[in-house]
Amino acid sequence: MAVLRSRLRRAFGVALFAGGLVLAGGGPALAAGEALPPPDTKFSFDGLFGTFDRASAQRGFQVYKEVCSNCHSMRLLSYRNLRELGLSDAEVRAIAATVEVSDGPNDDGQMFERPGRPSDRFRSPFTNEKAARAANQGALPPDLSVITKAREGGADYIHALLTGYSDPPEGFQMMDGLNYNKYFAGRQIAMAAPLAGEGQVEFKDGTTATVEQMSRDVTTFLAWAAEPELESRKQMGVRIILFLTVLGGLTYAVKRKIWSDVH
Amino acid sequence: MLGVVIFLLMMATAFLGYVLPWGQMSFWGATVITNLFSAIPLVGESIVTWLWGGFSVDNPTLNRFYSLHYLLPFVTFGVVFLHIAALHVTGSNNPLGIDPKGPQDTLPFHPYYTAKDSVGLIVYFIVFAALVFFAPNILGHPDNYTPANPLVTPPHIVPEWYFLPFYAILRAVPDKLGGVILMGGSIMILFVLPWLDTSPIRSMRFRPLARAALLLWLVSFFVLMYCGAKPPEEPWVLIARIATLYYFAYFLVILPALGAKERGLPLPASISMPVLRGGGPLPAGAMAKPMEKA
Numbered sequence A: 001m002a003v004l005r006s007r008l009r010r011a012f013g014v015a016l017f018a019g020g021l022v023l024a025g026g027g028p029a030l031a032a033g034e035a036l037p038p039p040d041t042k043f044s045f046d047g048l049f050g051t052f053d054r055a056s057a058q059r060g061f062q063v064y065k066e067v068c069s070n071c072h073s074m075r076l077l078s079y080r081n082l083r084e085l086g087l088s089d090a091e092v093r094a095i096a097a098t099v100e101v102s103d104g105p106n107d108d109g110q111m112f113e114r115p116g117r118p119s120d121r122f123r124s125p126f127t128n129e130k131a132a133r134a135a136n137q138g139a140l141p142p143d144l145s146v147i148t149k150a151r152e153g154g155a156d157y158i159h160a161l162l163t164g165y166s167d168p169p170e171g172f173q174m175m176d177g178l179n180y181n182k183y184f185a186g187r188q189i190a191m192a193a194p195l196a197g198e199g200q201v202e203f204k205d206g207t208t209a210t211v212e213q214m215s216r217d218v219t220t221f222l223a224w225a226a227e228p229e230l231e232s233r234k235q236m237g238v239r240i241i242l243f244l245t246v247l248g249g250l251t252y253a254v255k256r257k258i259w260s261d262v263h
Numbered sequence B: 001m002l003g004v005v006i007f008l009l010m011m012a013t014a015f016l017g018y019v020l021p022w023g024q025m026s027f028w029g030a031t032v033i034t035n036l037f038s039a040i041p042l043v044g045e046s047i048v049t050w051l052w053g054g055f056s057v058d059n060p061t062l063n064r065f066y067s068l069h070y071l072l073p074f075v076t077f078g079v080v081f082l083h084i085a086a087l088h089v090t091g092s093n094n095p096l097g098i099d100p101k102g103p104q105d106t107l108p109f110h111p112y113y114t115a116k117d118s119v120g121l122i123v124y125f126i127v128f129a130a131l132v133f134f135a136p137n138i139l140g141h142p143d144n145y146t147p148a149n150p151l152v153t154p155p156h157i158v159p160e161w162y163f164l165p166f167y168a169i170l171r172a173v174p175d176k177l178g179g180v181i182l183m184g185g186s187i188m189i190l191f192v193l194p195w196l197d198t199s200p201i202r203s204m205r206f207r208p209l210a211r212a213a214l215l216l217w218l219v220s221f222f223v224l225m226y227c228g229a230k231p232p233e234e235p236w237v238l239i240a241r242i243a244t245l246y247y248f249a250y251f252l253v254i255l256p257a258l259g260a261k262e263r264g265l266p267l268p269a270s271i272s273m274p275v276l277r278g279g280g281p282l283p284a285g286a287m288a289k290p291m292e293k294a
């Protein structure tokens, strides 16, 4: 799937209108080093009948909460959405209550802080883009709500990126403050390896938190966040295509019957 | 010709619709395409400002594009109606391109074509459902999942797949105005097609040379589609130029020349002769009232 997708994508590829329409902006010229295509990783949600591995997605949420949420927002999610991952009402309420959200204004016209409720959106680590950039040497950690849909390669890419850190090869010119990652465009990324060593988080279900495992889990969580409708979409698709195939057979028989006196 | 109007309306609607999700590709696609109008001498800049409702693509642009996106499908619907009315003036053509000579040459639309077209429709539904349910993002661009940001230009701005051939023609011309003219011309030329094809033979089946030229034209169309997705660098620019040249040469040189020169194969005596191998009885259903032809 992902391979097909990236192939098609490449076919649809690149382009900027040459006739004098070079538009404002454009990042700094990137040093040599094209990104490697992410390897095709097997996920539970691949294929026609794929579903999200709930245990993995729950661990992934833990990784997001303890690691990624220090820098990345997920503004499109609410705490109550976590119930879809199999967390109980009480667990969701407890998770929401661990953050302070700003609410108001109250009758005195003042904003105030209160503990989060399940209906609140995930709290963002920074109040605005400037604050996020200031804390990250000018780089902006993107919102992760739909990140697997917003990057070529999807979940494969996210997993590859999180596990793709290494020392730069001999002679590779690194810019200050950037990190070498062979799957990132230009191979230099402002995010330092977020998953750095085994045991960085402690999973409640006893799973060993290797970098590979944490990355897989958080990627599953992010894929669920981006496409929570994936399971019902695929199930409905299988049913509808079966239905249409039968209907198509019947229609074809009717056509043959009707045309039989002509041909 | 009404058909070409429908085609243009459909393209406009699809473009306007693609702006509505207001992702990065929406925003920058809108910027690139509306900017094309600035190639028009003298009034171009003013037209662009007028389209934008400001000095860049911004909220007013989004609002008016939504209104237009809502409006145009209904206009299309009206033109489809005219299209069908016009069809009833001349009647349907047929793959052989010869006039029906009697009831043995025609079939009523219902039940024959309704039944046949239902099969095609369901085949289409299956392909459509496969895309919707199993690969909903395959024809889209990941950048459109990033909200529009006027300060960040995506490295590659590409239109949706159905616009790629025209985009390739646009970029094949080194001059902006020239590119815009050729891109527009690539569709406008369909309006004058009846006068470019002067051959008395209506079906390509009996015109082997013109048929080969037409197939080659189709090839050039798909080559352009491929080039439209590629970066504007060699060898794609050169290939796109050759394909563009052929695209226009087909209409402006080959068709008129063949219309005058090509002799063509002998036409069959009637429609039912080749289709039913020698006439055949009147089908029972044909006794039903045939489709009215005004």
Ligand code: HEM
Pocket (backbone or CB within 6 Å): B010, B013, B014, B015, B016, B017, B018, B019, B020, B021, B069, B070, B073, B074, B076
């Ligand atoms: C010929 C008929 C139409 C065509 C070809 C068309 C095409 C499109 C396209 C290509 C998009 C972008 C979808 C995306 O990338 O997400 C779109 C979005 C949209 N269209 Fe249409 N459209 C048509 C009719 C209409 C009509 C009649 C309405 C409203 C009454 C409408 C309302 C919308 C809205 C609200 C969106 C934005 C939501 C979205 O992006 O999913 N469209 N349309």
